[in-house]
Amino acid sequence: WCPGLHPEQCGQQGIVVLGLNRSHAKNALSKNLVKMMSKAVDSLKSDKKVRTVVFRSEVPGIFCAGADLKERAKMHSSEVSSFVSRARATINELANLPVPTIAAIDGTALGGGLELALACDIRVAASSAKMGLVETKLAIIPGAGGTQRLPRTIGVSLAKELIFSARIVDGEEAKSIGLISHVVEQNEAGDAAYRRALALAREFLPQGPVAMRVAKLAINQGMEVDLVTGLAIEEACYAQTIPTKDRIEGLLAFKEKRPPRYKGE
Structure with a gap:
């Protein structure tokens, strides 16, 4: 993998860690980093061995500072539009991965950095972490999903308040408003989240x-429609689990009082 994004097995089969490592720029999203992210995420889409993806930073004290403003300042306006479209598409690819995704926020996540985290299914942050969609300070708006995912996460009124004010919240406040699922005290190594x-x-x-994949699909699609349609989506997703070998294995394991040995079949 190219510098900037390092997929790795974390010593546990099935868990893949994607680690941002652009220390000289606080993991700011450059053209090259977005390109590498896209390649990394694309490689995971059809890998049946991947069960969960954890997104983290390998740079102490920072998750992602957002867009690379030094690079942005050198872009023509047409280049900016193209870059933002590519970043939005890449973050959408992350959101659409078929397996559970977790963002580990051990430091600052601003602008596009928080948009990355919002695209994950679950967010965990250190109490000392700082998070915010601060784009209005630069006379722009969140352009990689923030205006859509933040209100879906914390509610419309509060999302508007945070975006309009460009306010930055710490881990404790982020937990209280539902922006993250878990908040932890930071440790000496700086990797508590x-x-x-x-x-x-x-x-x-x-x-x-298989159940995990279709459960995520049912939840994601169901949240975008009315309840009746959502229940139909759930029914269709449930039907996908019935003919699987894993379902039979689950019943046998229960009967034999042993842990199931699922193969994703």
């Missing part, structure tokens, strides 16, 4: 892989 994210990922591993 990452460790909590790995613990969550390990909770997901024993479950049926």
Whole structure:
């Protein structure tokens, strides 16, 4: 993998860690980094061995500072539009991964950095972490999904308040408003959120892989429609689990009082 994004196995089969490592620029989203992210995410789409993806920073004290403003200042306006479209598409690809995704926010996540985290299914942050969609300070708006995912996460009125004010919140406040699922005290190594994210990922591993994928699909699609349509989506997704070998294995394991051995089939 190219510098800037390092997929790795974290010592646990099925868990893949994507680590931002652009330390000289606080993991700011450059053209090259977005390109590398897109390649990394694309490689995970059809990999049946991947069960959960954890997104973290390898740079202490920073998750992602947002767009690379030094690079942005050198762009023509047409280049800016193209870059933002590419970044939005890449973050959408992350959101649409078929397996659970967890953002481990051990430092600052601003602008596009928070939009990256919002595209993950679950967010974990250190209490000292700083998060915010600060684009209005630069006379622009969040352009990689922030105006859509933040209100879906914390509610319309509060999302408007945070975007209009460009306010930055810490981990404790982020937890209180529902922006993150878990807040942890930072440790000496500076990776408390990452460790909590790995613990969550390990909770997901024993479950049926097919079930996990269609459960995510049912939730994601169902949240965009009315209840009646959502229930129909759930029914269609449930039907996909019935003919699987894993379903039979789950019943046998229950009968034999042993842990199931799922293969994603």
